[in-house]
Amino acid sequence: PRADGFRMPAEWEAHQQTWMAWPERPDNWRLGGKPAQAAFTAVAAAIARFEPVTVCASAAQYENAVARLAEYSNIRVVEISTDDAWVRDTGPTFVINDQGAVRGVDWAFNAWGGLNGGLYFPWLRDDQVAQKILQIEGCQRYRTEGFVLEGGSIHVDGEGTLITTEECLLNANRNPHLTREQIEALLAEHLAVDTVIWLPDGLYNDETDGHVDNFCCYVRPGEVLLAWTDDANDPNYPRCQAALRVLENARDAKGRSLTVHKIAIPGPLYATAEECAGVDWVAGSQPRDPSIRLAGSYVNFLIVNGGIIAPKFDDAKDAEAEATLKQIFPEHEVVMVPGREILLGGGNIHCITQQQPSA
Numbered sequence: 001p002r003a004d005g006f007r008m009p010a011e012w013e014a015h016q017q018t019w020m021a022w023p024e025r026p027d028n029w030r031l032g033g034k035p036a037q038a039a040f041t042a043v044a045a046a047i048a049r050f051e052p053v054t055v056c057a058s059a060a061q062y063e064n065a066v067a068r069l070a071e072y073s074n075i076r077v078v079e080i081s082t083d084d085a086w087v088r089d090t091g092p093t094f095v096i097n098d099q100g101a102v103r104g105v106d107w108a109f110n111a112w113g114g115l116n117g118g119l120y121f122p123w124l125r126d127d128q129v130a131q132k133i134l135q136i137e138g139c140q141r142y143r144t145e146g147f148v149l150e151g152g153s154i155h156v157d158g159e160g161t162l163i164t165t166e167e168c169l170l171n172a173n174r175n176p177h178l179t180r181e182q183i184e185a186l187l188a189e190h191l192a193v194d195t196v197i198w199l200p201d202g203l204y205n206d207e208t209d210g211h212v213d214n215f216c217c218y219v220r221p222g223e224v225l226l227a228w229t230d231d232a233n234d235p236n237y238p239r240c241q242a243a244l245r246v247l248e249n250a251r252d253a254k255g256r257s258l259t260v261h262k263i264a265i266p267g268p269l270y271a272t273a274e275e276c277a278g279v280d281w282v283a284g285s286q287p288r289d290p291s292i293r294l295a296g297s298y299v300n301f302l303i304v305n306g307g308i309i310a311p312k313f314d315d316a317k318d319a320e321a322e323a324t325l326k327q328i329f330p331e332h333e334v335v336m337v338p339g340r341e342i343l344l345g346g347g348n349i350h351c352i353t354q355q356q357p358s359a
């Protein structure tokens, strides 16, 4: 795409719409996905206040999804088969050129690690989602056969800088055949980035192997927001310290040093026995257990046209997080939406959405 004049815009640049997928698989979502479907509906409704939404649903769930979303006139439902509902990672990464054309990068997908720690098997339908979305939109597609990447593992400033984590992109279960330099070259070629900032690790116990979208994101050029804890006993402490050191020493593609804002990490959060009891046991699917700390994060929000759609967790830190977001985004309306049911499935609002830039 860079050779054709295309780049990945920053999330705050104008959107045409946001894509989502409808959750249902009972081995990732408790009670056949019914609480998750309510939570996703609340997220879609919040986004729809700012821009149109397209929800991908299976044939089996199409009628239910249409009925549940019917009251929102700018939400449409299309039938697309998926393995699960993480359109951040299975959808296309949209790229734009200076003439207002929009295309899409269709990364290879292996369910966050394939047969070496992946979260479910198989994943063929998920690997087809980007292609189907681009077909529906009539956007040209760049397919990266042999290069596995999830959209949740990268953030850009739209001006040539990309932030990611080594824990994910250098993980042996993504692209063991590629070096760091080869991965940087592929990111540069497909997204038109000149500088890659590598954070060592993402959030503790993040089943995606430390996706940056759950840990650190851009808020505007030259400024990032980092999940933070001051508790030296928290396993996130060394991860936050290491990330801060990298960010404080970094220079972006324009040669700027970065302003690092911090936002508290909620919790620690755990699933209850009752919540775990509602999840089907299937060989090869990620186990859900009350002893497993959940990777909850207020960083996992979506920037939409004029708004911030962020998760809240019924946690003591919700109010502080909301205040931080309002202070960082004075021009946006900050909308806090319940994120716990999404977190029980392993991600949050940014993970279940994919923005499509306007031409």
Ligand SMILES: NCCCCCC(N)=O
Binding pocket: 028, 086, 088, 089, 119, 150, 152, 153, 207, 208, 211, 213, 214, 286, 345, 346, 347, 348, 350, 351
């Ligand atoms: N159980 C699958 C969890 C995937 C989370 C996706 C994301 N971008 O964090």
